[in-house]
Amino acid sequence: MGVSTTPEPDGSVPVTAARVPQGERTRLMRLRLMEATVESLVEVGWTGTTTTVVSQRAGVSRGAQLHHFPSKQDLVVAAVDYLTERRRLELGVTAADLPEQGRTRAALELIAAQYVSPVFFAALELWVAARTDEALHEAVVRLERRFGRDAHANMIALLDIDERRGRNRQLVQATLDLARGLGLAASLTDDSARRASILDAWAETLDRELET
């Protein structure tokens, strides 16, 4: 990669951007652009998110940004991918982390938290923009399907649900749709007390209705 490691006159090795291999620098810059896109979506929404705003926020030159992502479309489709990965990482809690007592309620808390987060609010911006934007639509649908499958599998694993029994499969799906509805409400106002009360009742309902 021809990166110089010539010592300075005082014997130290200069710590400059040039010391990071090109491939790694590109990867980091793309990562900064993705992070900045998500932050921008959270703070100023789809309309306010422009390639100029994102490159400034990421501290990346306009030229470099346009080289990697020539349009807002390219930038945002890449960000959808990145965002889906971030959301999947948030699913990482395992059944072992849940208490024995109040297990269902604790699982619901985790599931709801995935939809009451800046990452969900950024996804919501893309989701709604995708409704009327064909190029974005395809990317968002593909990735939401992937996220939906993972979220479903995650809940099954958290509560050790046998989804071949009774209405279990539908109750899991309903839980995820409920969580999405609660997330949409939370994007507008802080309604955490209302949400907690609904999740209490929902946990009790699931405990009675899920077939083991």
Place this chain on the structure above:
Amino acid sequence: MGVSTTPEPDGSVPVTAARVPQGERTRLMRLRLMEATVESLVEVGWTGTTTTVVSQRAGVSRGAQLHHFPSKQDLVVAAVDYLTERRRLELGVTAADLPEQGRTRAALELIAAQYVSPVFFAALELWVAARTDEALHEAVVRLERRFGRDAHANMIALLDIDERRGRNRQLVQATLDLARGLGLAASLTDDSARRASILDAWAETLDRELET
């Protein structure tokens, strides 16, 4: 109002805009602008909705439109109001319209339909835009509260629920949040089969869990 009704030479009375009193003409023009704003939100979303697009779509001169609604903000805040009224009108079905057999499932069909409609998709555009737009935020929060109260009262009436009993109140709230989550999913892809299956299971759950 000094509107001419002079007959034409052939004896007919000319049917022109001038025959409609000024107050009524203004009301109709505002109505056309509101309808056009909602249609524009449904078809091209918040970003694509501009005052120019709306005045063209409504067939209203740019000058007249700007006279009534000087900015996109003014136009959209008025449209939120109009939209809330339209959504409330959709709540007009009464318990008497529901069948005795499968009453809960039929009520859920009506409730879900309120969130899988162009009017909800337009509201969704405003909802998400309001998250990052202060002036719009206040209007949307106020009107969503009103719509939320009405939707709640509507479900209580449809299923003759005593909300002082058990977890009934929370189950009603959960149903509306579930319906919102299903509506959000439907905004992206047609998932009516999945939705029907969830509502089947949910109707059965409500029949078992609601206390009478």
